[in-house]
Amino acid sequence: MDFKRYLKEYPNKEGRFGKFGGAYLPEKLVPAFEEINEAYLTICHSSQFINELRRIRREFQGRPTPVYHCERLSRKIGNCQIYLKREDLNHSGAHKLNHCMGEGLLAKFMGKKRIIAETGAGQHGVALATAAAFFGLDCTIYMGEVDIKKQAPNVARMKVLGAKVVPVARGAKTLKEAVDAAFEDYLANYKETIYCIGSAVGPHPFPMMVRDFQTVVGIEAREQFKEMMGFLPDVVTACVGGGSNAIGSFYHFIGDKSVRLIGCEAAGRGIHTMETAATVNVGSLGIFHGMKSYFCQDKYGQIAPVYSISAGLDYPGVGPEHAYLHDLHRAEYVPVTDDEAVDAFEYLARTEGIIPAIESAHAVAYARKLAPTMDRDKVIVVTLSGRGDKDVAAIARYRGEDLHE
Numbered sequence: 001m002d003f004k005r006y007l008k009e010y011p012n013k014e015g016r017f018g019k020f021g022g023a024y025l026p027e028k029l030v031p032a033f034e035e036i037n038e039a040y041l042t043i044c045h046s047s048q049f050i051n052e053l054r055r056i057r058r059e060f061q062g063r064p065t066p067v068y069h070c071e072r073l074s075r076k077i078g079n080c081q082i083y084l085k086r087e088d089l090n091h092s093g094a095h096k097l098n099h100c101m102g103e104g105l106l107a108k109f110m111g112k113k114r115i116i117a118e119t120g121a122g123q124h125g126v127a128l129a130t131a132a133a134f135f136g137l138d139c140t141i142y143m144g145e146v147d148i149k150k151q152a153p154n155v156a157r158m159k160v161l162g163a164k165v166v167p168v169a170r171g172a173k174t175l176k177e178a179v180d181a182a183f184e185d186y187l188a189n190y191k192e193t194i195y196c197i198g199s200a201v202g203p204h205p206f207p208m209m210v211r212d213f214q215t216v217v218g219i220e221a222r223e224q225f226k227e228m229m230g231f232l233p234d235v236v237t238a239c240v241g242g243g244s245n246a247i248g249s250f251y252h253f254i255g256d257k258s259v260r261l262i263g264c265e266a267a268g269r270g271i272h273t274m275e276t277a278a279t280v281n282v283g284s285l286g287i288f289h290g291m292k293s294y295f296c297q298d299k300y301g302q303i304a305p306v307y308s309i310s311a312g313l314d315y316p317g318v319g320p321e322h323a324y325l326h327d328l329h330r331a332e333y334v335p336v337t338d339d340e341a342v343d344a345f346e347y348l349a350r351t352e353g354i355i356p357a358i359e360s361a362h363a364v365a366y367a368r369k370l371a372p373t374m375d376r377d378k379v380i381v382v383t384l385s386g387r388g389d390k391d392v393a394a395i396a397r398y399r400g401e402d403l404h405e
Contacts (some may be wrong), residue, residue, distance in 0.1 A: 001328055004255045010321070018327065020320035023203035024290050025159045032190040037205040039110050044212065049105065056101050060134065061091045063216065063276070067224040067381065073351045077371045080378035085221045086098070087245065087385050094357065094386030095245040096127035096198065099213035103196040104131035106209075114138040114193045116185050118178035120147055120241070121312030121359060122154025123386050124198035129163035131196075139163040142181040142276050144174040147311040153390050175241075175315045179289055199242025200319035203290030207319050212249025221381060222252050228266070235370065237262040238383035239362040240275070240333060241313035243322045245385040250331060259331020260332065262370075263322060264362040266308035267335035275307035279318040280326050280333035287319075309338040309398065312359040312386075340365040342398055345388060357386035358395065 015021045023033055043049040057063040070082045076297045087095040107115050107318045117139050119125030125141040139305035141158055148155055158165050171177040179197075186195040198222065200210040218236075225233055236253050238246035240263035263279035276296075278283060283294040288303055296304045296316040308314040318333075324333035341358055344365035349355045356364055363382045369381060388395075396403055 001331070002096050003235070003257065003330060006254055007251070010324070011204065011208050014168050015208065015367045017321045017324035020291070020293050020323045021204060021207060022292050024287050024292070025203050026187065029187060029190060033203055033205070035110070036194065040106060040205055040209050043106060043109050049109070053102060053105060056105070059076060061097055061101065062089065064220045064224070065089045067221055067228065070352050073348065074371070076351060077368060079232070079376055080371050080374040080380060082367055083225070083379065083381045084379060084384045084390055085217060085249065087217060088354070088356065088360070088382060088387035092127050092130045093389070094123035094127065095214065095217060095248065095383070096124045097130060098194060098216055098248065099244065100124070100127040100131040101134070102192065102213035103209070104135045104137065107194045108135050110135070110191060110194065111287045112194045114140070114189070116140045116142070116182055116193055117196045118142045118173035118175065118182040119198055120178065120314060121310065121357065122147070122151040122158065122390060123312060123357070125158045125163065125165070126154050126161070128196055129158045129161035132163060133161050140166060140185065142168055142185070143165050144168045144172070144178050146173040147175065147300060150311045150394055151390055154330045175311070176303065176306070181351070183289070199244040199315070200247045200290060200321060201242040201289060201293070201315070201317060205290065208320055210244050211247045211251060211321060214244050215251045217245065217248040217383060218250060218252040221249065221383070225381060232256055232259055233381040234258070234374070235260045235262060235380040235381040236383070237264060237363045237367060237380060239264045239313060239360065239385060240318060240322060241266065242317070243319040247321055249383040250325070254325070254330060261325070261330065262333060262366065263333045264336045264366045265271060265333055266310050266313035266362060267337045268307040268309070270337055271335045277306035277308045277314045277316065278335040279316065280322065281335050283317070288317055291320050293317050293323045302387040309341065309394070310358045310362065312357070313362065334366055336362040336365045339388065342395055344368055345391070345395055354384070355388040355392065356384050357388045358391040360385045361388070
C-alpha cells in the first residue's frame with residue numbers, strides 16, 4: 001500500500017475502505033443519504049463554506065487548540081517525552097464540536113430545520129446542542145438510561161442549550177440502543193431532519209464526513225509539533241470507541257511511515273471477559289448500523305452486549321476506516337482496562353493539573369505504559385479528546401466514595 005496515495009483514494013465512491021464501510025440502508029432512506037452525500041460533496045469544495053467554517057472554528061470554538069508538553073508527567077515516567085493535543089480546551093469541552101459545527105452548517109445549507117443524534121458520554125450531545133443553538137435549529141438527543149445516570153452534568157448542559165433529551169429504556173440502555181432509536185426517528189422524519197451521527201461510523205457518507213471535519217485535530221497537531229520541535233512525533237495515540245477523535249488525529253499522519261498510530265480501546269474488565277468493548281481486539285466482521293466493519297458479536301452472529309466505565313467508548317463496533325487501517329497494519333489497536341484508565345485519570349490530574357475525560361484517559365494510560373519502553377529522544381502525542389468534569393463523580397463512586405446528591 002502506497003500510503004501517500006491513500007489520502008486521495010479512500011473511501012471510494014461507494015464509501016468503502018477496502019471491504020469495510022458502504023451504505024446498508026432501508027430502501028426508504030437511500031434517497032435521503034444520497035441527498036446528504038451530494039450536498040456534502042458540493043459544500044466541501046465551496047470556498048464560502050470553508051471560509052465560514054474556518055471563521056466559526058476561530059471565533060466560536062477557540063481553535064487552534066494547543067499542543068502541550070507534559071514536563072512533570074514525562075519526568076516522572078522517565079524516558080520519552082509526552083505531549084497532549086488539548087481538545088479538552090475546544091469550546092463545549094471536547095473534540096465533538098469539530099464535526100457538529102460542520103454538520104450544523106450542512107443542515108442549514110440543505111434547508112433542514114431539525115438535527116438529531118445519539119450520545120453516550122454526552123459530549124456529542126452537548127456539542128450538537130451547542131451547534132443547534134448557534135444555527136437556530138431544533139435538536140433532539142437520544143441517550144440510554146444507564147448513560148443518563150452516569151453523565152447527569154452533560155444531560156443538564158444539553159437541556160440548558162435547548163435540546164430535547166429522550167431516554168432510551170430498551171436493551172442495555174446504552175449507546176447502541178441510543179443509535180437504534182435515533183435511526184428510527186430519522187426513518188420517520190428524514191424530510192425535515194438530518195441525523196448527525198456522533199462518530200466516524202454508520203452508512204456512507206458519515207464515516208468520511210465526520211473524519212473530514214475532525215482532521216482539523218491532526219492538521220493542527222502536525223503543524224504545531226513541527227513548528228515546536230522541527231520534526232514529527234514518533235507516536236500519535238487516541239482513544240477509540242467509534243473512532244472520531246482518533247481518525248481525525250491519525251489521518252494526516254497516515255503517509256508518515258515513521259509515525260506509529262495507536263488507537264486505545266475500552267477493554268472494560270478485560271478482553272478475556274464478557275465485559276469489554278474492545279471491538280478490534282475481540283470482534284469479527286459484520287454489518288450493523290448501516291456499515292460493514294468489526295463488531296462485538298456472540299456465537300450466533302448477534303451484536304453482543306458491551307461494557308466500559310466510559311459511556312463514550314461502550315459502542316459494539318468500530319468505524320470502517322479504523323478496521324481498514326488495522327488490516328493494513330498501518331494503525332495498532334490496544335486494549336486498556338477500566339482500572340488502567342481510572343489510574344491515568346487521577347495521575348494526569350495530580351501530575352499536570354489537567355482532568356481528562358475518562359475516554360481520553362484510556363489513551364493517557366497507554367502512553368504511561370508505552371513511554372518506559374521507548375528511548376529518551378522519542379516523543380508521544382496523546383489526543384486529549386475531552387475534559388473530565390463530567391466524570392469526577394463517577395470516578396469517585398468507582399473508588400468507593402459515598403456521594404450524596
